[in-house]
Amino acid sequence: xxxxxxxxxxxxxxxxxxxxxxxxxxxxxxxxxxxxxxxxxxxxxxxxxxxxxxxxxxxxxxxxxxxxxxxxxxxxxxxxxxxxxxxxxxxxxxxxxxxxxxxxxxxxxxxxxxxxxxxxxxxxxxxxxxxxxxxxxxxxxxxxxxxxxxxxxxxxxxxxxxxxxxxxxxxxxxxxxxxxxxxxxxxxxxxxxxxxxxxxxxxxxxxxxxxxxxxxxxxxxxxxxxxxxxxxxxxxxxxxxxxxxxxxxxxxxxxxxxxxxxxxxxxxxxxxxxxxxxxxxxxxxxxxxxxxxxxxxxxxxxxxxxxxxxxxxxxxxxxxxxxxxxxxxxxxxxx
Amino acid sequence: xxxxxxxxxxxxxxxxxxxxxxxxxxxxxxxxxxxxxxxxxxxxxxxxxxxxxxxxxxxxxxxxxxxxxxxxxxxxxxxxxxxxxxxxxxxxxxxxxxxxxxxxxxxxxxxxxxxxxxxxxxxxxxxxxxxxxxxxxxxxxxxxxxxxxxxxxxxxxxxxxxxxxxxxxxxxxxxxxxxxxxxxxxxxxxxxxxxxxxxxxxxxxxxxxxxxxxxxxxxxxxxxxxxxxxxxxxxxxxxxxxxxxxxx
Numbered sequence: 001x002x003x004x005x006x007x008x009x010x011x012x013x014x015x016x017x018x019x020x021x022x023x024x025x026x027x028x029x030x031x032x033x034x035x036x037x038x039x040x041x042x043x044x045x046x047x048x049x050x051x052x053x054x055x056x057x058x059x060x061x062x063x064x065x066x067x068x069x070x071x072x073x074x075x076x077x078x079x080x081x082x083x084x085x086x087x088x089x090x091x092x093x094x095x096x097x098x099x100x101x102x103x104x105x106x107x108x109x110x111x112x113x114x115x116x117x118x119x120x121x122x123x124x125x126x127x128x129x130x131x132x133x134x135x136x137x138x139x140x141x142x143x144x145x146x147x148x149x150x151x152x153x154x155x156x157x158x159x160x161x162x163x164x165x166x167x168x169x170x171x172x173x174x175x176x177x178x179x180x181x182x183x184x185x186x187x188x189x190x191x192x193x194x195x196x197x198x199x200x201x202x203x204x205x206x207x208x209x210x211x212x213x214x215x216x217x218x219x220x221x222x223x224x225x226x227x228x229x230x231x232x233x234x235x236x237x238x239x240x241x242x243x244x245x246x247x248x249x250x251x252x253x254x255x256x257x258x259x260x261x262x263x264x265x266x267x268x269x270x271x272x273x274x275x276x277x278x279x280x281x282x283x284x285x286x287x288x289x290x291x292x293x294x295x296x297x298x299x300x301x302x303x304x305x306x307x308x309x310x311x312x313x314x315x316x317x318x319x320x321x322x323x324x325x326x327x328x329x330x331x332x333x334x335x
Numbered sequence: 336x337x338x339x340x341x342x343x344x345x346x347x348x349x350x351x352x353x354x355x356x357x358x359x360x361x362x363x364x365x366x367x368x369x370x371x372x373x374x375x376x377x378x379x380x381x382x383x384x385x386x387x388x389x390x391x392x393x394x395x396x397x398x399x400x401x402x403x404x405x406x407x408x409x410x411x412x413x414x415x416x417x418x419x420x421x422x423x424x425x426x427x428x429x430x431x432x433x434x435x436x437x438x439x440x441x442x443x444x445x446x447x448x449x450x451x452x453x454x455x456x457x458x459x460x461x462x463x464x465x466x467x468x469x470x471x472x473x474x475x476x477x478x479x480x481x482x483x484x485x486x487x488x489x490x491x492x493x494x495x496x497x498x499x500x501x502x503x504x505x506x507x508x509x510x511x512x513x514x515x516x517x518x519x520x521x522x523x524x525x526x527x528x529x530x531x532x533x534x535x536x537x538x539x540x541x542x543x544x545x546x547x548x549x550x551x552x553x554x555x556x557x558x559x560x561x562x563x564x565x566x567x568x569x570x571x572x573x574x575x576x577x578x579x580x581x582x583x
Binding site: 170 | 433
């Protein structure tokens with residue numbers, strides 16, 4: 001090692017200074033001089049205590065085996081091979097968004113017989129003034145399944161005192177801050193809830209930007225010679241991400257339900273349109289049926305592995321929310 | 336553990352790669368670690384042994400887009416644990432911190448073109464760090480200085496990072512494929528692998544949908560006939576779907 005360490009002492013009296021990482025100024029304990037720090041001051045860092053012990057982590061995973069559309073024999077056939085605690089680094093930005101969003105909402109008007117009678121515009125002017133929190137993983141996500149924090153509170157412990165493996169920060173502080181500001185801007189815009197925006201001006205004022213070391217348990221388990229994993233939140237005490245084997249029975253059940261429901265909805269749509277009750281309702285029913293079919297097909301096709309958490313996947317399990325996403329991609333029909 | 340000498344009392348102080356400030360355990364004085372003028376060697380631990388890595392491969396091979404039974408039929412004939420080198424540069428460009436990850440070796444391994452440093456507990460790689468005999472350390476071919484002089488801004492930190500991978504080759508139906516598994520987090524990289532078609536899945540989905548759309552219209556004409564047809568067809572769709580999901 002070369003000469004890379006610099007002692008930090010007070011320039012006016014020579015006393016040893018105690019500097020918190022991320023601090024911009026420090027006051028000397030001996031002569032009360034106020035000292036401004038220059039250079040790379042680091043970043044304010046906090047670490048949360050892990051509230052989950054090994055036995056609880058094992059129990060949580062076994063409970064998780066029983067939940068959802070996972071292989072039915074997972075609780076007996078899944079065997080934990082490895083389980084270890086670790087700390088993941090997250091950038092955390094707390095920022096205040098303040099500004100105005102203007103625009104309008106469109107509503108369908110009906111006349112006294114309930115027939116559609118054009119569209120009415122309702123103009124809106126919304127003020128945004130509140131704080132937002134944004135978090136993002138400060139290293140490459142790899143295959144851990146966590147990119148955002150589910151929780152911002154925990155018992156704070158001094159950083160760098162644990163023997164537990166701590167994943168290092170490998171992304172840039174500035175990039176993260178800029179990404180955070182952009183995301184807060186987006187969140188603020190969405191919170192205004194204006195359907196069609198004609199004018200917006202939102203300022204984002206960062207209040208606190210720091211690193212949070214967050215405790216998780218990483219569990220690897222074996223099922224039919226394959227190794228899957230699950231990640232447990234060490235503060236909340238629940239499984240927040242993972243991969244698990246699916247079950248052909250569930251795949252087929254969902255497909256049967258989806259094709260039956262979708263087919264009948266389409267038939268109802270044809271019926272409504274042919275009998276002249278309502279063309280619009282008829283089209284809506286046909287589109288709804290197709291959406292249900294596509295959503296159930298995707299689970300049928302890709303449900304042999306069930307994925308939870310922040311993992312890129314073809315399909316993450318069947319839900320109506322997912323069907324809603326497909327329908328909005330198809331043309332803005334909300335289920 | 337890597338150590339530096341305390342600037343006040345000379346005692347050895349252990350440092351971690353992520354640390355900017357350290358405290359001497361003997362005299363309590365604090366020091367700032369200035370990494371801008373030195374090149375560090377960092378290394379990540381192997382978190383997957385051969386059994387786990389093979390299991391991760393089998394999990395990946397059982398995925399919905401890979402050939403059916405690839406997890407059972409792929410014969411792994413090569414599994415090599417390696418340390419792969421990349422350079423990490425942290426620079427101060429006009430007050431912004433920018434991180435560059437650059438190759439230290441040219442390679443055609445899958446997943447290694449989009450360079451990154453897998454998530455892991457980065458350790459300082461010095462004489463205290465023991466690499467087991469059977470793990471190959473791939474030596475850097477490209478020089479750190481070549482990059483160092485061409486990058487913008489001022490240096491904050493530069494390091495050669497060795498990260499652990501499992502390189503595997505497997506044989507499936509007479510064809511040879513390769514795959515790289517990040518041995519820190521278990522992420523799998525593959526450029527080319529045997530795939531499976533979606534046709535049978537499509538057939539079940541579309542046939543079910545069309546049949547029920549027809550039955551719905553039949554039921555409008557004659558409710559009894561429609562309901563009987565529906566009742567007979569449900570087990571057929573379910574049974575076919577189950578077989579396809581299991582076997583295809």
